[in-house]
Amino acid sequence: MEKNIEKIAQNLSLKTSQVETVLQLTQEGNTIPFIARYRKEMTGSLDEVQIKEIIDSHNQLEKLDERKATVLAKIEEQGKLTDELRAQIEASEKLQEVEDLYLPYKEKRRTKATIARENGLFPLAKLIMQNVPNIEDEAEKFVNENVKDGKAALDGALAILSEAISEDVKLRNWTLSEIKNNSRIASKVKDESLDEKKVFQMYYDFDNDLSKLPNYRVLALNRGEKLGILSVKFENNDEKIERFFETRFNARNNKYLSLAIKDSTKKKIIPAMERQIRSEITEAAEDSAIKVFSENLRNLLLVAPLKGKVILGFDPAFRTGAKLAVVDETGKLLETKVIYPVKPAKASEIEQAKKDLAAIIKKYGVEMIAIGNGTASRESESFVSEVIKNENLDAYYVIVNESGASIYSASELARKEFPELTVEKRSAISIARRLQDPLAELVKIDPQSIGVGQYQHDVSDKKLAENLDFVVETVVNQVGVNVNTASPALLSHVSGLNKTIAENIVKYREENGALASRSEIKKVPRLGAKAFEQAAGFLRIPNGKNVLDNTGVHPESYNVVKNLLNDLKINDLDDDARKKLENINYPQMAEKLEVGQETLRDIVADLMKPGRDMRDSFDAPVLRQDVLSIKDLSIGQKLEGVVRNVVDFGAFVDIGIKEDGLIHISKISKNFIKHPSEVVAVGEIVTVWVDKIDNERGKVNLSLLDPRG
Structure with a gap:
């Protein structure tokens, strides 16, 4: 454990005390958002990403240690574990290194080599290695009931040598390095008819230095190969590899050893190293794609909400008509309607659609129209722009990315929320709410369906889901959640809460009305002391009894705030109070209040702007009134x-x-x-x-x- 802590600290350029603290806090049941926000003094102000890296690294090292222990035990059972081999396995830093060292001792299915050993041909293999003269005559001495002639004996001995050469760790590592640094990867078209849209056309006759192959091309080649459109292969310097092996075994004048080397390199080592490299570059490309997706998702979730606006969601379509949904300033549904604004609708239907859209905008004072970017989006945009212009309406429109809206609309969550509505109308509501509060709406959708990644369908589903869930959890807790309006989907991402507790919170407020304070949250069924500790600071109660309940100040620090305000003689958080807070001597005040400086700085930041939303500092959507072609x-x-x-x-x-x-x-x-x-x-x-x-x-x-x- 101690060795792993030092290793993690070294790899992540952290202090061992920081790693120890994070692992201890995690063991005690604390969540990443809670540790990052409310235990800064203990961790040295590590952020969510750093904390996750520590936890992930620890889990990986534990798995590596478990595998080492298993491998050592299995080799020891065979009576073949030397001190040198034990030291090599224990010093291995990657799982692949452990597996390579274990390879010669691994229980195998019956191969030509194992059968040859059983037939007593191992001594003949040693004679070939020694390059004894007249080896064909020597081979005749090994003929028995299982070995019919000298040729069969030589074939068996070569199989033993080929397998032994292929399991040499140093040779495998050299070959791996040679292919990585000096080989090329090439693709040819295999079945052009499968590529109707010519998506993979540039890969029909493609080659690239393996060491310079961009990550996105790795995933493109993988997909093209998987779909049967492309064939992908390595272009290696086979002669150079064989020469190296021949020199290593002094086999230039040893005909049969050269044959064993050729067989081992072509059929075993090179294919194995190619598979390993494909696996490694795919993993690296997946990690890169997941990183890009995660960053895009984070930025999308942090898009500034359009607060206090009545919004009309416009879900476009050609034949089935556009579905409209108006939501009020809080996201509550006011009305739904279907209109036929674009061809193949008749001229009379399009004229009626113009009247209906203008009427619904005027009736509810719609200020913003959110148009989904799917089928018929731009035709609908022209229609909306024309209505705004002709009717002289004080309204703007925004094209909204509707990826995943149809998935949400057909989900159990949407059915619960709007049981009486069709899937299409639910989609229009989702589009409207995405503009109004992107975070609150997008958390209802599987992150993989949001459409801000590259090749997301070609990466590990489990790894992608884990990383995207982490991004959602981080953003939700950084922004904070209004406990009286949040959906169960949003609440379930709050630190310390789960789906059951989230649903219980919604049920509690439906039965008892809006929660008046954070302390009242403790009355929610199944929400125990630990869950309250983890969640309270991230739950907001606007217009509650205590102004601190609408800030990021944790209830555990309320007494600190009380003493701070008393010391500064502050009664109300007005402009005069803010001036006093701005001039705090942090080291001196922190010591006086017996609190950490980082915690005090966070408290003051919240007192300066109670109820602040970090998303307000990000760009708001571009509003349009006219269409562009x-x-x-x-x-x-x-x-x-x-x-x-x-x-x-x-x-x-x-x-x-x-x-x-x-x-x-x-x-x-x-x-x-x-x-x-x-x-x-x-x-x-x-x-x-x-x-x-x-x-x-x-x-x-x-x-x-x-x-x-």
Whole structure:
């Protein structure tokens, strides 16, 4: 345990005391958000990501230790465990290293080599290694009832040598390094008919240095191969590898040993190393894709909410009509309607749709219209823009990413919330609420369905889900949750709470009315002392009896606040109080109040802005009243847009036309950047210039760089 703590601290550039503290706090049942926010003095102000890295590293090292113990026991059972081998296994830092060392001792299915050993051919293999003359004559001496002739004896001996060579750890490691550093990876088209949209066309005849292969190309090759469109192979210097082995075994003048080497390298070692490398680069590519997805998701969840607005959700469609849903300032449904605004609807239906949309906007004082970006989105945008203009309405529209809305609409959660509505109408409500409070609505949807990743369907589902859930949990707790309006889905992500407790909170407030204080939360069934400790600081009660209940100040610090305000002679949190708080001497006051400086700084920040929402500092959506077509664009034109997705090779930006424009990584910064996320983020409003226009395909390339220099 102590050795692992030191290793984690070294790998993560932390103090051993920080690692020890995090593991101890976790063992006591504390959650990552709680430790990050309310135990800063104990951890040295580690954030959520650092705390998770410590926990994950500890779990991985424990698994590695368990595997080492199993391997050592199994080799010891065979009576083959030497002090040197034990030391090598115990010093291994990766699971693969342990498996490589275990390989010669692993119980195997019956191979040609094991059968040859059983038939007494091991001494013949040793003679081949010694390069004795007239080996064919020597082989005849090994003929028996199971070995029919000298040739069969030699074949068996070569099988023993081939297997032994393939299990040599040093040779495997050299081959692994050689392929990693000097080989290329290539793909050819296997079945073009399976690639209807020509998505993989650039990989029909493709090759790249393995060491320089970008992560997104790894996942693209994997998918193309999995779909049967591509065949993928390594291009190695086989002759160089064989020469190295021949030199290692002094086999240049040893015909049969050279044959064993050729068999071992071509059939065993090289294929095994290729599989290992494919596995390693896939894992690295998956980790990169998950990291990008996680960052995009975090930024999407932190998009500023449009508070206090009546919003109309507009779920577009061609044949089945557009579904409308109006929600009030709190997200409560006011009305749903179906209109037929675009062809193939008849002219009379489209005219009626214009009247219906104008009427519903006027009736409820709709200020914002959220249009889903799915089928018929841009046609619906033109329709909405025309109605706003012709009716002289004081309303704006926003194109909202509707990924996952249909999944939510058909879910048990949506059925519980709106049992009497159709799936499509529920979808319109979800689209409206996504604009009103993205975080509260998006937590109802499986993060993988939100559509802000790259190749998310080609990575490990378990690993992706774990990372995205962590992002959701982190953001929900950083923002805080109104306990009196939050859905069970949102509450279930609060530190210390689970689905059952979340549903109990909603049930409690339905039966007893709005909770008046944080202390009242303790009355909720199944919400024990530990759950209250973990959750209380992240639950908000606006307009409650105690102003602190609407801040991030934890109830355990309420007495600290009381003493602080008494010391500063503050009765109300007015401008005068804020001036006093701004001028606090933190070291002196922290000592006086017997509290840590970091905790005191967080308390003061909350007292300065009670009920603050960290999302208010992020970009709000771009509001539009008029539609833009690709025909309206020209090279060099300056536009404002919203970043919809960030991927390894660039960023996609909604500039108001049918397809999002792509800013290639080369057009993002004048300086070298490793990844577009260094400059742009999902939800960010950016100024871009039109770089290229492909009218035929409806594609636009953009640039963040002003062409005027």
